Amino acid sequence: DADVTQTPRNRITKTGKRIMLECSQTKGHDRMYWYRQDPGLGLRLIYYSFDVKDINKGEISDGYSVSRQAQAKFSLSLESAIPNQTALYFCATSDPGSSGANVLTFGAGSRLTVL
Amino acid sequence: QQQVKQSPQSLIVQKGGISIINCAYENTAFDYFPWYQQFPGKGPALLIAIRPDVSEKKEGRFTISFNKSAKQFSLHIMDSQPGDSATYFCAASINYQLIWGAGTKLIIKP
Numbered sequence: 001d002a003d004v005t006q007t008p009r010n011r012i013t014k015t016g017k018r019i020m021l022e023c024s025q026t027k028g029h030d031r032m033y034w035y036r037q038d039p040g041l042g043l044r045l046i047y048y049s050f051d052v053k054d055i056n057k058g059e060i061s062d063g064y065s066v067s068r069q070a071q072a073k074f075s076l077s078l079e080s081a082i083p084n085q086t087a088l089y090f091c092a093t094s095d096p097g098s099s100g101a102n103v104l105t106f107g108a109g110s111r112l113t114v115l
Numbered sequence: 116q117q118q119v120k121q122s123p124q125s126l127i128v129q130k131g132g133i134s135i136i137n138c139a140y141e142n143t144a145f146d147y148f149p150w151y152q153q154f155p156g157k158g159p160a161l162l163i164a165i166r167p168d169v170s171e172k173k174e175g176r177f178t179i180s181f182n183k184s185a186k187q188f189s190l191h192i193m194d195s196q197p198g199d200s201a202t203y204f205c206a207a208s209i210n211y212q213l214i215w216g217a218g219t220k221l222i223i224k225p
Binding site: 041042043092101102109 | 121216
């Protein structure tokens, strides 16, 4: 099994619908992230969480919300999806460890299309 | 000041050639500079990383060159192979936060 599992892998929905993307990890990492990838724009941070009781907004949090249900689970919700939220979404985890380097482990991505 | 500018956006290199991708940053407080490699249908994965107290780091065919005074760093892929075809992202980190470049799509022609 993958260290970071995202579901669903692909989703097509309509404008105004509520969508939840789920992420679970077996790395045992405390830090979890949600990123959005768009062509030519790289990866942009939506939300991040350093532990179950810690949730922080990233650079593009508007229109999104998150829930950290457990150390291993971090969900991203779009309350009312709009077409410009069509993108590839990635969940990631990290554990700086003794080196202090924030190495991210990514899931395989969830491709969301909003019609 | 938080931006990381990556170039080129796309790159085509012949098999056996050298692939070079460049990144520039402004914030001198960045203390960690990773490169991630992403294959189609996969998430990015750490390829190689460097800290600013080192001017070069080599791992196999992959080398990071770091120029602190110019605030630039680059990824060199020697003897490029078709299996290296992927999208490459540079990033710069301060504390927990990673600032990403826009990515370079590399194609290695056989």
